[in-house]
Amino acid sequence: MKIEKLELPKSAIDFLLAEGFEKLYPPQADCIKSGLLGGTSVLVSAPTASGKTLIAILAMLNYLSKNKGKIIYLSPLRALAAEKFSEFKKLEKIPLGKKIKVGISTGDFENIEKNLEKSDILVLTNEKMDSIIRHGIEWIDDIGLVIADEVHLIGDDNRGPTLEMILTKLKLLENKPQIVGLSATITNSDELSEWLDCTLVENNWRPVPLSEGVCDAGEVVMNDGTKFEVERSVRGTPIDLGIQSVKDGGQSLVFAETRTRSKSLATKASDAISKFLETKESKELEKISKQILAKNEHTDLVKTLATLVKKGVAFHHAGLNQNCREIVESEFRKGTIKLLSSTPTLAAGVNLPARRVVISNINRYNAKVGANRPISVLEYKQLCGRAGRPQYDDYGEAIIVGNGNTEDLIEYYIHGEPEPIISKITDDKSLRTHILSVVVTTPGIKKEEILDFFLQTLGGRQSRKPTLKFAIDISLRFLSSQYLIIKKGERYAATEFGKKTSMLYIDPLTATYFRDSIESVSKNKKHTFGFLHLISNCEEFFPKFSMRNKDYETASVMIENHTSELLEPISEYDCSRSLLALQAWITESSELSLSDSLGIESGDMHRMVETADWLSYCLREISKHVERADLLDELSDLRKRIVYGIREELLDLVRIKGIGRVRARVLFKHGVKTLDDLAKIPVKKLAEIDKIGSTLADNIKTELRKVRY
Template structure:
């Protein structure tokens, strides 16, 4: 099916032609035949790289050219949201007789931003969409098209319930927006389509054929019955498989079960990969390696990554900061990195295909189970989805590294059927969060109406009515007991506490824990360390790192020294390593110190800072509600200290744009300790201070003029 036969707007045709899109892939053609361009609700269940983004764009362009209203594009991850926003931003050049505007909104769950309000296309995480609905954002009623990416993640215990509730609410909007769901190939896609009220477009088609196999005893046994011998070396099977592809001009992506193993595998392959690089590639990668060193503190992790990039290999995991991850992703896409070792998180995130994907182990450590467990068939299929680069390869290969059990692995994973998607909404935590949210949005709602709403979810389709009703009653009793909601006759409404908790987007249990902590805080005392403990030990805080043997003594001493700041008596056994990291961070520890002494890398610290900032903000808002005005200044100051990683004495200086933790410390050490000091120092003297310079000095001075 060719683009010119679709009858879409001429500007849209030109836009697609500029991107060399003239013909539809089979799943795209099937979606059009199913009524995509006529406003029909569609669920597309198809493999990675089968063109689902273009299906979304066709629906968007048709909507923008023929209808008024807003489009929301929902994704599970911020990284995916950023990637999609970059693609949709290009659509602003379309000429539909009006200016098209795209926006992205992924952070700050306690606000409604103006940019989204004024945009035609809004890219959101599922959580942000949920938050906007809770806040009663007026533009939600104007939504005419909903595109939900990675719909199969409804089966994810952590992220699934929010997506399920959001889709239930959106499909119930009075305007009845068109729903376009994009999903991996799943077993019960019919059930999912029935729940969403969608026509199902199911396809196994891929633009690049995929061969799947198991590597065992030096031989790849392919699913079509063929086999290939692989040259063996001391580097180990995963790297031997990578090198086999690189020799033939392809790239390899190897999935490792841990961060340590991903870096280790990259190191094992580095010298061998280096031999395949051209002189120009070596020169280019030297520059990339230096760029990593120039833009980051020289922790062991950074130095290792930098040295490996020179050789055409890299690793990718959550310990790397955003800057490093983006460089690795870009250079892998550019074909400069030949071998990339990654933890499986990459499979669910950004689009980074390779000719050959190697799954070095089919087990993962399960934190809740406290043991290694085999991955699901669905996860295996997602990892395989990265094999084959549509623009570069005529085929893709996905290989499991076996261990004398190749026939079992072939039967279970390669020939196996992915697990059906099951709703996770009946989980205790999910129900108390979303029942509270629903009552907040519908004050005076009756019990039977609450049950009625949840019967419209996927859980309502999959779980017996009596079972769901019983679980809802338990959650309501909990919310009533803790004074988050009240009941009058048959009707329910949220208390001020309940409304605040829902708007803050935290688990009611966390809010209750915070409330009790705030009640226990004495007046006329600093409680910074106590607040850090409160935040780092709650359910929402992430990432949490358990204490190592050598950390107990450090923490014990710290607790003793900070005893006056505690909210209640604690011991080191009540804490985690993340508390040590947060305390070190606001004491101005460097990334090198955090890495060397606590094993906390910059990527981890960044996520801790984001989470802690949000949770301290929640504490601040709950303290306001509890009329604890005596705590507000300290909590506000703590937020600034967490955001910048500074001691209290630098808080005033960092209010000036361009002065971060490093420059603030340099200024302070030169005797410039307040905004008033900054105003008095001559600009030429300010410029002479290390890390300042003429440009920054001028910028600081111009800001100070505005302050006056």
């Protein structure tokens, strides 16, 4: 099916041709035959790299050429949302009788930006969309097309219930928007499509054929029966497989079960891979290595990464900060990095294909059971999906490293069907959170109506009605007992505290924990360390690192030094390593120090800061609600200290744009301690201070005038 034959405006066709699209892939053609351009809702179940983004673009172009409403593109992750936003931004060039505006919003769930209503296409994370619905924003009724990416994640314990709630609410809108669900290949896709009232488009076609196999004792057995040997070395089978692919002109992606192993595998591969590099590539990688060192503190992790990158190898995991991850991703895409060793988080995130994917171990640590467990077939298929680069490879290979169990692995993973998607909406946390949001957005709702609503979720279809009714009763009792909702006759309404909790986007359990703690806080003293303990101790806080034996002494000293700030007596056994890291961070510990003393890497610290910023904001808002005005200034200051990683004395200086933790401390050491000092110092003298310079000195003076007048 040719692009030029599609029933779309000429300007849209010209744009697609200019972008290099000429013919549709089979899953795309199936969508057209199923009525995508006629406004039919479709659920596309197809492998990675089978062209699902173009399906979304075709639906968008069709909708915008015929309608005035809004398009929502839902993404499970911020990184994916940013990737899609830059792709869809190109659509603004197309003359469709009006100027198209593409917008994105992925953070700050309580603040709904005013400019969102001006966008025709809105790229949102699932959580942001949920928050918009809770706020009852008027333009929700203008939504005419909803594109939900990675719909199979409805089965995810953490993020699944939010996506399920959004889709349930959107499909029940009066104007019945067209829904386009994009999913990996799943077993119960027919159940999902029926629930979403979509036509199912199922196609297992891939642009690059995939062969799967198992390697054991140096022999690889592929699913088509072919066998081949791998040259074995002391580096181990996963790396031997990766090196073989690079030697043949491909790239390799090796999935490791832990961060430590991903670094270790990359290190083992480095010397062998460096021999395959051309002189031009080596020079380029030398530059990239210097760039990594220039832009980051020299922690062991960063130094190791920079050393490995020089040799055409890298590792990728959540401990790396955004800057390092982006460099690694970009260089792997370009092909300068030949072998990448990664934790499985990469498979669910950005699109980084390689000719050969190696699964070094089928076990993963499962925090719920506290032990290693084999990965699911669905996760295995997601990892495999990265095999084969459409522009460069004629084939893709996914190989599991076995251990004397080749036949079992082939039978279970390669020939196995992915597990059906099971809703997690009826879990305790999900139910109390989402029942509260339903009561907030539908004041005066009856219990039967709440049950009717949840029966229309996927979880409602998959549960027995009496079981669901019982679970709803328990949640309603909890919400009532904690005064988040009240019952008048047969009807439920949210209290002000319930509304505030829902808008803050936190678990009602966390909100009540915060409220009860704040109400018992003593007056006329500092509570900084106590607040940090409260924040890092709640369910929502992430990532939470457990203590190591050597951390207990640090915690004990920290508690002793801050006893007066505690909200209640605690011992070192009530602490997490995350609490120690937050306290160290707001007293200006460097990334290097955090890495050396606490084993907390830059990427982890960044996510902790992000979560603690949000939770300290929630804590302040709940303090307002319970009329503890005496705590507001301290909580405002604490939030700024968390964001900037500074001691109290620098709070004044960081109000100026361009001054962060490092520059503020440098200025402070030079006697510039307040905004008054900053106003008095001549611009020439300011420019002479280390890390300032003339351009920044001028900017600081300009920003200072804005803040002060």
